[in-house]
Amino acid sequence: MKNLRVMIVDDSTFSIAVLRKMLEKVGLEVVATALNMNDAIEKAKEIKPDLITMDMTLPDGNGIECSREILKQLKESKIIAISSMMDEEIIEKAKNAGIKAYLQKPVDADGLKAAIEKLFAGEELYQILQDNYEEAFKESVFTFLKNEIGGEVELENYQLKYKGVRKSSGVSVAVGMIGRHRGRLIIDMSGDTALNMVKKILQDESQTLEEAIQFLSEFANVIAGNACSLLNGLNRSFGLRVSPPTVIIGEDITISIGDMDSKSFMIKTDLGESFMNIGVQKGDESWI
Amino acid sequence: MDLKNINPFIDAVTEILPQFGFQSLVQKGFSEKSKKIIASGVVITLGIVGDKKGNVVYCINQEGAKQIASIMMMGMPVDELDDMAQSALSELSNMLTANACINFSKEAVNVDISVPTLLFGENIELNLNKEEISCVEFDVDGIKLEIYVALV
Numbered sequence: 001m002k003n004l005r006v007m008i009v010d011d012s013t014f015s016i017a018v019l020r021k022m023l024e025k026v027g028l029e030v031v032a033t034a035l036n037m038n039d040a041i042e043k044a045k046e047i048k049p050d051l052i053t054m055d056m057t058l059p060d061g062n063g064i065e066c067s068r069e070i071l072k073q074l075k076e077s078k079i080i081a082i083s084s085m086m087d088e089e090i091i092e093k094a095k096n097a098g099i100k101a102y103l104q105k106p107v108d109a110d111g112l113k114a115a116i117e118k119l120f121a122g123e124e125l126y127q128i129l130q131d132n133y134e135e136a137f138k139e140s141v142f143t144f145l146k147n148e149i150g151g152e153v154e155l156e157n158y159q160l161k162y163k164g165v166r167k168s169s170g171v172s173v174a175v176g177m178i179g180r181h182r183g184r185l186i187i188d189m190s191g192d193t194a195l196n197m198v199k200k201i202l203q204d205e206s207q208t209l210e211e212a213i214q215f216l217s218e219f220a221n222v223i224a225g226n227a228c229s230l231l232n233g234l235n236r237s238f239g240l241r242v243s244p245p246t247v248i249i250g251e252d253i254t255i256s257i258g259d260m261d262s263k264s265f266m267i268k269t270d271l272g273e274s275f276m277n278i279g280v281q282k283g284d285e286s287w288i
Numbered sequence: 289m290d291l292k293n294i295n296p297f298i299d300a301v302t303e304i305l306p307q308f309g310f311q312s313l314v315q316k317g318f319s320e321k322s323k324k325i326i327a328s329g330v331v332i333t334l335g336i337v338g339d340k341k342g343n344v345v346y347c348i349n350q351e352g353a354k355q356i357a358s359i360m361m362m363g364m365p366v367d368e369l370d371d372m373a374q375s376a377l378s379e380l381s382n383m384l385t386a387n388a389c390i391n392f393s394k395e396a397v398n399v400d401i402s403v404p405t406l407l408f409g410e411n412i413e414l415n416l417n418k419e420e421i422s423c424v425e426f427d428v429d430g431i432k433l434e435i436y437v438a439l440v
Contacts, residue, residue, distance in 0.1 A: 164371060168407075176335025176402020184335075184403050217417060243335020243402050244438075246343050246416055253409035256374045260403060281403050 004120065007032040007049040009040040009066065010082070011058050015105070019053055019082070022109045028116070037061035037069075044070045049077060051116065054099065056083035056090065064090075064097045071098045078119055082107055125237055126181050126282050132234060133183065133227070134263050137278045140227040141267060144219070149200050151270035158264040158275065160257065166264075166275060168253040169193075171213060173220040177228055179240035183280040185224045186255060187216065193272030200271060217245045227278075293439045294318070294422040296391035297344065300384045301426055301435070308360055308380075316425040325414040325421065325436055329353055330369065332381040332406045333414070338399035340392070342439035343416050346381050350408070352431035353377060359429075369408060378404045 006028050010016050013035070020030050032047045034040035037058045044052065052070065056063035067079045081094050084105040091102050101115045138155050145153045160166060169190040177183040194212035199205055201215070221242065228240035248255075257264075262279030298315065305313055329349035336342050348356060350369070357373035358366040360380060366373045381404045389399050418438035426433040 164374075168409075172407075174333060174335075174405040176337075176405075178335065178337045178400045178402050182401075182403050184405060186405065213415060217415070241337045243337050244342055244417055246333045246335075246345070246405070246414060248331075248407060249413040249415065250409055250411050253407055253412055256378070256406040256408070258378060258403070258406065259371070259375060279403065 004028050004050045004116070005031040005047070006051045006053065007034065007040070007044060007047065008053050009034045009037075009058070009063070010053070010055040011035055012055075015055065015082075019107070019112075022107070022112055023053075025109060026113045026116070035059075037066040040066050041069050044077065045073050048074055051119075052077055052079045053082045054079050056081060056085060064093050064099075067094070067099050068097045080112075080115060080119070082112075121237065122180065122283065125235060126280075128235055129181050129183075129231065129238065129280055130261060132231060133278055133280055136227040136230040137185070137223065137276070138265070139230065140223045141276065144222055144226070145267070145269055149197055149269060149271060152268070154268040155276075156266045156268065158266045160264055164257045164259065166255045166257060166277065168248065168250065168255055169275065170249070170251070171216055172248040172253070172255060173216050173245045174248070174255075175220045175224040175245045176243035177224060177240050177280075178243060179228075179232075179238050179283070181238070181240075181280060181283040183240075183278065184260075185220060185227075186257070186277040187220045187223070187274055188255065188276075189216070189272065189274040191249075193274060196271035197269075213247055213249065217247050220245045290422070291318075292395075293340070294424055294435075294437050296388040296395075297384070297435050297437055298424055299391050300387035301433070304380075304383055304387055305428060310359065310428050312427070312429055314427040316427060319423045319425075321421045321423055321436065322419055323415060323417070323421070325416070327412050327414065327434070328410045330377060330406065330408045331412050331414065332377060332404050334381060334385050334404045335402035336385070336389075336399050336439060337402075339397045340399055340439045342418060342437070344385055344388070344438075345414060345416070345436040346384070347434040347436070348377075349432065352428075352433070353408075355431055356380065356428070356433075374406055378406050381406075 032043045054063040081102045086104040172188040198212045198215040224242045260279040260281045264277045267274040327347040330353040332346045354366045357376045360376040416438040421438045
């Protein structure tokens with residue numbers, strides 16, 4: 001909520017004055033006001049506000065048209081419609097135009113504040129996820145390996161050789177994370193490393209590759225589960241859950257990391273190396 | 289075979305693919321597999337959680353994947369499965385699975401999906417850790433699209 005720059009679009013100077021007062025009271029900065037559509041589009045382009053309050057009736061157009069034009073240029077800005085008229089038809093049109101919330105006039109300060117908080121909560125939450133997922137996964141991996149196989153455990157940042165792809169070492173596992181925002185964990189190692197690990201953990205030299213694959217699946221599941229619990233502990237709104245692991249086995253497989261925000265690591269242990277990639281992606285906002 | 293888990297995906301394919309301009313869409317048979325899937329070409333897997341939990345896997349051979357990517361990119365030639373083509377295919381899997389989620393919700397089953405994981409190669413062995421995996425095959429303009437659903 002802090003540092004949000006707001007523009008008010010309304011054909012009434014009185015409404016602008018009321019909204020300005022409400023917005024400034026909750027600590028937001030009103031950076032521009034516009035009384036008509038053309039002025040609103042021009043100012044939005046120039047000032048790039050984070051939030052726009054949009055009246056539906058404007059002298060030279062309407063709020064839907066105006067929002068559509070603004071969002072063509074400013075993909076990151078969020079628009080809340082504030083209008084005296086509100087019915088299902090116009091709400092539907094507003095949604096289709098990319099408007100995020102619809103409030104009816106007269107707006108009360110608490111209702112407006114709540115709508116803005118809800119609208120930007122996802123952004124702040126995503127920032128918290130971005131700031132913390134790396135540590136959460138590192139801690140989760142480190143704790144598991146230290147407890148289960150012992151010896152030296154090191155995690156090094158790793159730069160993918162080819163942009164966005166990883167040639168598999170033999171056995172990979174992918175686990176999805178699903179909540180307010182989404183993500184994915186990939187762990188990749190050679191069959192030998194997986195086998196070494198399962199032999200050590202179970203203290204049984206007769207373990208087979210089949211069993212090593214089962215181990216890797218459970219390993220990834222625990223790592224992702226524990227890391228998500230750590231993150232959910234930071235903020236319950238994450239609501240992160242893990243999907244069942246998919247294990248991928250083969251000699252000639254390339255894994256595409258994709259263009260999401262991700263970090264790669266090499267996990268070094270006495271029993272061999274493993275590659276780990278964790279990626280996160282912003283979830284969709286729902287209508288308020 | 290329990291079709292409840294696979295029907296939402298079949299409906300998703302029949303709704304989404306024609307929107308991209310695919311002309312012919314023929315649903316081939318169903319089959320059931322247990323645990324292991326072997327595929328060559330492009331494999332995209334997504335996790336599902338909620339009232340049901342599991343995975344969905346889309347498999348297309350290399351050539352077919354390029355053709356689909358090309359059609360999705362409005363006819364741009366795709367000679368190689370580059371970043372852009374991979375991104376287009378991931379996005380397609382995302383759309384299909386999200387649409388299947390909407391179909392599930394019509395039956396009062398609420399599920400959410402993870403980001404897709406795309407991989408490619410030869411003889412890819414997939415282990416979904418489920419005893420029963422439903423499979424449906426489509427012929428999309430001559431391209432074979434296989435969908436595996438492992439949900440409980």
